[in-house]
Amino acid sequence: MTDKTILKALRGEAQDVPPIWMMRQAGRYLPEYRATRAQAGDFLSLCYNPELAAEVTLQPIRRYGFDAAILFADILLLPQALGADLWFVTGEGPRLSTVTSQADFDALKPASDVHEVLSPIYETVSILSRELPQETTLIGFAGAPWTVATYMVAGRGTPDQGPAHALKDENRALFAGLIDLLTEGTIEYLSRQIEAGAEVVKLFDSWAGSLKGQDFDDFALQPARRIIAELKARHPGIPVIAFPREAGDRYVGFAKATGADCVALDNSVSAQWAADHVQVDGCVQGNLASSHMVTGGQALIDETREIVQAFQGGPHIFNLGHGITPDADPENVQLMIDTVRNSGRG
Template sequence: MPFPTLLNDTFLRACRRQATAYTPLWMMRQAGRYLPEYRATRAKAGSFMGLATNVDYATEVTLQPLERYPLDAAILFSDILTVPDAMGLGLHFIEGEGPRFARTTADEVSIGQLAVPDMDRLRYVFDAVTSIRHALAGRVPLIGFSGSPWTLACYMVEGGSSSDYRKVKTLMYARPDLMHRLLAINADAVATYLNAQIDAGAQAVMVFDSWGGVLADSHFVDFSLAYTQRVLRQLKRQGVDGTDVPRLVFTKGGALWLDAMDALDCEVLGLDWTASLARARALVGGQVGGRGKALQGNLDPNVLFAPPQTIAREVQRVLDDFGAPHADPNRCGPTHIFNLGHGISQHTPPEHVAAFVEAVHTLSRRMR
């Protein structure tokens, strides 16, 4: 069954560095615990994985923020760790602690047993993508995603979240050959996974390099960036609609390496709140009529705990940091997609999100 015609392509136009009437907006983790309706659906599902693996529930929660706010993109409700789970590591979630794996992979034997998983084990993700595309009815585009090879490796070696990354960095320094083997498998698995999302209907795909910023400067390119690039080079460039599929990369703490990231085979670079959009635009944003990267970000998520007038002021600060929007309808040029610098906090008041969305759309229109 063909998908409905897309009605709001502002986000995709910005990804392509085309002029837009306002700055498009979506939020990382926009379907989440800050919404009471999400908490109610999760309670029905019984667990996070019960929610993520049920196509109807995943569709429902993906659309929940769009029912409240005029956002410019939807993002698939899933988790960055579905790929290693499909490799047999046994993903589960512990309340208050986050994701955990029943088995880790940190030595020659366990890494030697890894392979790109059978994508049928992730059929629930692809079915959710297709279901969401139809449920959106063309309202906005749908973004698919995965964790980056390095970020997945961190969880796979540590067994869950980490405060010091001691185990994964010990492996990297002591046995770089094993780490490269693990990262290569992860990269090929992520590429296969994202291509399957594209085949299922994703209109853009994003790689979350959530832990790239924990690497030493001398190791970021070799152990994170190179494998993100390996993913990007394998991705399909055309979706099931016959249109191009923009590729987005977000590296938390990655502003140090913008000059190196300029070479990534992607259309959009996401930035956290520690980065200067002005500097990023000068380094990688390109000129009108020339090549460059669209930029995404980068409001501090904690701004959303402040009063609405403060939120509006900080939104304007981010818009001013990026600078005058590209407005030539006939040529490509520097563009900005508004987002938070990381995922929205579960404690965020929903009414503050409404003030945030309104501020971005209203203030960015005034700048054009």
């Protein structure tokens, strides 16, 4: 069995010092990222350039020695591989051609056809699995079907996921068809990442919090369960991290219901509550507010220690509650890492 700290946590081991990585650890807060992105031209060109995507994935590992590296790519590459148009507007975010009718849906490609567009991503994974330090775990990822669907229906990010909710309520059969296609596409995409060398995969359901009741079961829980079951059937033992962001009470039991090895927590739940209600079922990841990476200081230290202590009795991977923002100070990241790595021994 491997000694990699992240894999130990995912097997359910409590460790004195929790392993640590950070969502969006390769990103605009780092000058070396901004330089490589400029060299690539734009964000999507960077995603599809295996050498440069591997380079930006490695940058935070060199600078900080995180315990895991996450593949540099984006959750919206899958819709693009299914035939949607995708572009990024600087300062605003992603734009996609929309899927709001049966005709739009019928124009998409089948899940088995995604690999041609996505093959550079698999190449990035295979470069990384050769180049990463041997103690560093390589994490692959995809968006969860609901979150990806919210962007495909609206054609952009939305504050309340209104267009996806409207389509779901007006034409549930069409919406369920889109979720099924994304579920199958995600299985294909993650399966190839695993074959290329990803040692863990993570499902980002950033907008899970806007699903309530039966909708949460149908569109967050069931797709995750299906994806995880199929990945584990094809790749026995592959650990999966699920991130149903802002799920609140629905974090409870999520790992058992989906088969996930770890539930990633956002910072709207307290670490102590999550230790009592979520970590009882296995590994958790999280959950320092990313705003501390901007503000730093004693509050960062205190909050980091509180999270480490709350989760100390069980398996835990330290992380932020959401991605680090471009205005973060790289020195605050170092302060967080030092605090985590020292507090466990205290």
